[in-house]
Amino acid sequence: MASLGELERAVMERLWAADGPVSAPELRDRLADRGLALTTVHTVLSRLEQKGFVVHDEARPRRFAPRATREEHAAELMSEVLGQAADRQAVLARFVGSVGDDEVRMLRALLAGADQDGAGTR
């Protein structure tokens, strides 16, 4: 039995690959190699809807579509990681924060000059 997270990813892959909105039975057929019950597909879809990754239309039966592309989700995540939110470092520990161009030049000079002179004052 595959984990729910892995199933969610598989469902998203199929939705992203589809040309347009897909109904749950169609989705089950596209995932035929996994032999899923329709209720399982519905469970996964409603979880994905709760997380805001999937939307459905009002057709009967309902058809499901991804809310955004994988790239858009990646960009959303990165903009938060790169952002300057006040509590960002408490949410996730980033290796280094963003710095200005001037400081980058200064840091490169520091690294290059480390052999001759290391005594950093201030």
Added chain:
Amino acid sequence: MLPATALALAVLAALLAWPVPAALSRARWPRRDPVAALVCWQAVGLAGGLSIIGALLVHGLAPWGDSLPEAWWHWVTRHPAEQPVRGDHWVAQTLAAVLAAELLGVLVLSWVRTTRTRRRHRELLELVVRPGAATSPAADSLLLEHPAPVAFCIPGARPLLVLSSGMVAELDDAQLRAVVAHERAHLRERHHLLLLPFVAWRAALPVLPAADRAHDAVRDLVEMRADDVALASLTGPDPRRTLAAAIVAAVGGPGGTVPAGALAVTGGAVAVRVRRLLAPAEPLSRAGRGGALCGATALLLLPTLLLLLPALV
């Protein structure tokens, strides 16, 4: 007895609200011993809260008894006050309650909010990252397709370590190992828990410059601590230089910089990190470290004793 205690606590609170954090954030020894400095900051935060709330409580409950435990007991058991209760006693009681509720409430709120944001990030990551995309020096990390050189970890019950493809492209294997060791140090030592109260109290006390100072100092100190831990686990000819080069490469890559003026928040902190890697200062002597730790202990004992001692003598 009681008014003197309240006064002493108020003086202590004032010292901890301004001169002590100012001196500690200006001092240069913390970067030689981030652990001792982190202990000091936690003590400053705790003692500060304890002394200001204690001062208000001691004054507010003064009519009910000679010491705080006694007065508190009389107040809780609805004993009639021994002395007339004036308006300022009620004001002090109310302020103590409001302040305590705010500090604790904001702490809980921050915790809930950061946990929720982390869960959201984790969901996005699980969705976006293709499985099996990990690279050799960091086998258990996730690889995020993005040109900016970024590495970060999401702490929690299921911690995640994430490297961007830009980071992997920008750094060599030794540097990547250094980055991963640094991030893993954050996770192992639970640095997010050290930072959380300061994030919360900065939000709760926006008028207090010390709250800002304390937050920034703690944020920078955990980075230095993670650097130190990473160095200890790195092999290779010059791990200090490797880690410093990784830092510089990470800030200098595409998307690593932000337009001047948009930052100033982290200004200088990265430079301090690189400098202490390239030109390490002597670690703090045993006496120095002992002194710092004794100071932190004393800072915590002082308000505690002021609150409890009058009951014992």
